[in-house]
Amino acid sequence: MTFQAAIAPKITDFFWPSGVATTQDSNGKFVRLALMTAMMSVVFEKSTKLAKYNFDQGYEPLIMLAGMAATLPFVLFEKYSRIAILLFALLLAPTVYTNWATLANHSWLAVWAIPVALLFSKFWDDPLYANYLRITLGVVMLAAFAQKVLAGTYWDGSYIAYLSYYGSPTERMFQFLCTDATLQVPCGWHRFIGIFIMGWQFLVGILLLAGVRSLLFLFVEISFLLGAGLYADEMNFQVLNIALLCIAFRVGMSYRLFSICVVLLVVDLHGIGEFVEHVFR
Amino acid sequence: MSSGNYLASLKKLSGKHYVIISLLTVHTSWIVYHMNLVSQDLINPWKLGGYGMYTKPSNRASLRLYDIRSKTEKISRKTYTSKGFRSANYRYSFRCRPISEASLLIFLKDNPHLENVDLRFTIKEREFRRDPIRTKLINHSVTEIRWQQKDSFRYSGKVCGNEYTGIVDYKS
Numbered sequence: 001m002t003f004q005a006a007i008a009p010k011i012t013d014f015f016w017p018s019g020v021a022t023t024q025d026s027n028g029k030f031v032r033l034a035l036m037t038a039m040m041s042v043v044f045e046k047s048t049k050l051a052k053y054n055f056d057q058g059y060e061p062l063i064m065l066a067g068m069a070a071t072l073p074f075v076l077f078e079k080y081s082r083i084a085i086l087l088f089a090l091l092l093a094p095t096v097y098t099n100w101a102t103l104a105n106h107s108w109l110a111v112w113a114i115p116v117a118l119l120f121s122k123f124w125d126d127p128l129y130a131n132y133l134r135i136t137l138g139v140v141m142l143a144a145f146a147q148k149v150l151a152g153t154y155w156d157g158s159y160i161a162y163l164s165y166y167g168s169p170t171e172r173m174f175q176f177l178c179t180d181a182t183l184q185v186p187c188g189w190h191r192f193i194g195i196f197i198m199g200w201q202f203l204v205g206i207l208l209l210a211g212v213r214s215l216l217f218l219f220v221e222i223s224f225l226l227g228a229g230l231y232a233d234e235m236n237f238q239v240l241n242i243a244l245l246c247i248a249f250r251v252g253m254s255y256r257l258f259s260i261c262v263v264l265l266v267v268d269l270h271g272i273g274e275f276v277e278h279v280f281r
Numbered sequence: 282m283s284s285g286n287y288l289a290s291l292k293k294l295s296g297k298h299y300v301i302i303s304l305l306t307v308h309t310s311w312i313v314y315h316m317n318l319v320s321q322d323l324i325n326p327w328k329l330g331g332y333g334m335y336t337k338p339s340n341r342a343s344l345r346l347y348d349i350r351s352k353t354e355k356i357s358r359k360t361y362t363s364k365g366f367r368s369a370n371y372r373y374s375f376r377c378r379p380i381s382e383a384s385l386l387i388f389l390k391d392n393p394h395l396e397n398v399d400l401r402f403t404i405k406e407r408e409f410r411r412d413p414i415r416t417k418l419i420n421h422s423v424t425e426i427r428w429q430q431k432d433s434f435r436y437s438g439k440v441c442g443n444e445y446t447g448i449v450d451y452k453s
Contacts, residue, residue: 101371108330112308116411119297132301136308143312143332150320151336153409159337162414166338183413261362 028124029076030252035117036075036254037261038243039088042067042110044265045236046095069089076255082118089115112136113244124246127250134248136206142168147203157186159182164190169273170233200224208248218249222257226264235268284319321439328374338416340406342373347401350427356400361392373404373421377441380404380424382449385436389451396451399427402438 025139035165046065053061068091074084096103113133117123153159161182164175166219178187204221222242229238246253253261267275286409315331318324325340326333328435346356367373369384380402406421424438429448437446 101374102328103328105330105334109332112304116301116304119300128301129298132305135305138442139305139309140332143293143316146316147319147331147333147336150316151333152328153337156411158409158411158414159335162338162409162416165414166416182402190335195285223430 011250027252028049028078028122030254031124031250032078032081032252033255033258034243034246034253035114036043036072037086037258038110038240038247039068039075039085039114040072040262041240041243041265042092042107042114043072044239044268045104045106047268048236063093064091064094064185075174080120081123082121089118099176104237109136109140109237109240109244113240116252117248124247124252130248130250132209133211133244134211137244138249141205141208145198145205150233154198155191157182157191157194160190160194161186165254168233168271170231173231186279213249215249215251218245218251229264230272233272235264235272236238237252239265303309304314321379323375328372337409338407340376340408340421342376342404342406342421345403345405347398347403349427353401356395357427361395363388363391365391371443372446373406376406377443379440379443379445380422380436380438382436385424385426386449395429397431399425401425404440407418 001044031273041118043065046061046068050061050065055062071084071091074080087215092111096107110188113136116132117129118234120129121124123129148154154161161178163171164178165180165183169214174190174193177189182190183189204224207217222245225238225241240255242261243253246257283344286440312331315324315329315333318329319326319331319333324331325342327339344366346358346361346363348354348356357379366384366388369387370378370380385402387401402424403420404422406420407416408419422438422440426434426436428434432452433448433450435446435448437444439445
């Protein structure tokens with residue numbers, strides 16, 4: 001028995017229903033739940049922006065957001081799923097149109113991923129949609145890797161050293177590994193973390209493009225995304241990635257993973273750093 | 282694969298396949314172009330959908346306004362609104378784009394009490410430094426407007442080494 005055969009089913013049972021969805025069987029509801037979670041991450045991301053909004057300028061953004069939130073439960077029903085996605089996309093479109101220059105990468109990934117489901121009468125059953133998401137996520141991972149190479153701040157560990165001293169409370173979690181001298185010349189640990197992050201993103205990008213759909217790989221990647229979200233104190237993008245990966249791997253999202261994602265999105269409204277500080281205070 | 286087989290397999294593709302292939306091509310092409318723009322420091326890597334966030338600290342570009350009629354005096358942020366100006370300049374995502382004439386007009390419309398006041402618009406950015414590792418606030422672009430008569434002003438500025446100038450007939 002291989003390592004993967006021996007270990008993967010046990011650790012992944014926590015996250016996925018025992019009957020893993022494929023394009024042929026009837027676990028489409030778990031795939032629809034994953035897409036709903038992806039859409040929910042967009043709603044949460046917009047709601048944090050709305051907290052700073054001046055309502056003297058009108059209530060349209062609030063109404064749009066409420067409309068987007070209202071479409072979410074309908075994605076779960078086979079009969080209404082497509083119309084719910086259409087309404088969601090139509091309500092998202094004005095924000096994308098007016099704020100295209102300042103839109104977060106999270107929103108751009110959502111734009112490239114979610115409305116495309118409309119092309120398919122049953123997106124949860126269509127391998128083409130899953131493959132589209134798999135390739136898109138692979139390209140995004142390689143893009144993130146290439147941008148880091150271009151910046152040169154991960155090779156030398158300077159960005160990790162910077163975050164360790166000037167970042168948010170969670171971003172400072174690796175400060176203890178080095179002394180203040182890391183701000184002059186990044187220490188070995190900060191360089192290692194920078195190179196590891198780049199290497200992992202490159203590997204994930206290649207494996208996704210190569211079509212690897214091992215549950216162990218998915219489990220490790222989701223764990224990595226959760227860790228990265230905790231570190232950067234930014235869970236929206238990670239939840240979106242996780243939800244889209246669940247569709248790309250054609251396994252859907254279990255209720256347990258969904259619950260974890262909802263909790264993370266709620267905590268993210270105020271920031272994990274603030275939450276941790278509040279708990280320890 | 283022979284060219285005949287290749288063409289035969291292409292014919293098997295549905296319309297959906299072509300749409301998907303087109304989307305992937307456009308998305309990937311934009312990412313490559315985005316990286317090209319980032320490599321020339323022309324755009325903010327955190328924005329515009331190129332997945333370059335967390336590569337360096339966000340530059341947090343922001344406006345500082347000065348009254349330059351006699352001596353240079355900073356104008357308190359509480360006394361003016363810059364939302365329209367910021368939006369008209371795409372929130373400074375395009376780093377080397379000159380401050381537009383339209384955005385200056387929007388600013389004056391939003392802040393009528395600053396009409397006929399000679400002003401300096403300075404866009405400040407945080408720059409990532411490694412000597413030692415830190416960020417430093419720098420003046421990224423400077424644009425000045427000087428009123429020639431009551432109804433017209435002359436503007437001049439500099440961004441990314443490029444200078445620009447113009448005259449605006451304000452009331453028309």
